[in-house]
Amino acid sequence: MKTEVPVIIAFIAGMLMIVSFFSPHPVFAEPAAMMRNWAIIITAFAYVLGVANIARISAGAVRTRGRDWRYKIVMLLSLGAMLGAGLVGGIQGGSVFDWNYNNVMVPMQSTMFSLLAFFIASAAFRAFRARSVEATLLLVTAVIVMLGRVPVGERLWSGLPAFTEWIMEVPNMAAKRGIMIGAALGAISTGLKMILGLERSYLGSDK
């Protein structure tokens, strides 16, 4: 029973969602909408669970002076500060939460993203070598696309942006489409196996 009941529930839920995708009839659409609402509520609770879990693990690491415990103090204080600011003062423009978001979180995350430019430049110098025919093709294509995406490339050759667009629309798209179709077929196959009860790993490792 511990196995059969979840498999039956998965079958009914899976089939309902598939049928509701193709048929807007209320018999299928209404229960499907209700199940989507359940999914939204459950994922919202996952946030609460996530916050509780990270707080518990971090507090434990601080108590036992575990790895990076000083950073975990900062994390816990930041978590508490933002949570408190949001709950007490609200999240509207001009609130403490909003100020922290715009003046702490936004610049810090943007800085992390911007660091990519430095790492890419360094990595390109150290690792991007024409060691084989494939690597040479990749390298030449990368240089063309990089040049074609900036105005200086157009100055060098007026046809470069159009050539870059051709690379994106023909060879790139052929490869991407192949990958996407393959991934979609894999997802359909896994989904069907779960719905039909052939794939039961979601029930636990010993099932």
Added chain:
Amino acid sequence: MSEAGDRNGIIQKLSQVDRRLIYLVVLVCAVVPLVIGARVTLSVSPPVRGLFDAVEELPPGSYVYLAADYDPGSLPELYPMNIAFVEHLFSKDIKIIAASLWAPGPPLSQRVFDDIAPRYGKVYGRDYVNLGFKEGREAVMVSVAEDLRRTFPEDYLGTPYGEIPMLEGIDNLTDVSLIVNVSAGYPGIKEWVQQIATRFDVPIGGGVTAVSGPEMYPYIQSGQLVGLLAGMKGAGEYEQLLGKPGLGLAGMAAQSSVHVAVIVFIVLANVFYFIERRKKL
């Protein structure tokens, strides 16, 4: 030491250049164009033109659902797009319903509205609304498409759906003329296309980070995306079409010089590599 030996030593040193020097070159290339206010002119690519034209064709008073599915991590590339979209939509008197599937998204939408709405005399609740964040990914997309009120019973600041004048008569995504998605990853534009485009027959366009751009080309060719902005270049092109140079065009001058620096590094590295390889043969 012989002259050839000196030359080999120099090449070896150059090929192992300190990464801090590379960082310094990148920093200079990024900062100088921004400091001197360099401006560039871009050629507009068809996917950008497609989205611009799709907005141009909307009659005044139409509704657009602006899904701000990004966070401050991708702000340098996507924020200029968000600004350009809102500028364009407001200039056409189109009403905007903003929402996000990313928790940090709504404050970014709000920031754009707060900056731009006063310039066009737009009023919150009458011309635009920010419905905030909802967790649930694809389930929320379909839920929004079927019943917007049920999915977002109140807006970002807690105002009930029924008390927002512009949402009167707007029940689901079939009541909007276009979905514009600013997307930093999952859930984002790909999922909007997969869940909504064909099933609910609502046109979708949007902007993504440069690194995600190539993945979206099949959807443009199939017509499931009416247009696409990829990275800062896409934002710059859109600003150019709009005739309002902003962060995108300003950033493109810096990005241009950094691209050239990276290309020079790649070429130099390969020149050193081939010289060393020939030496070893």
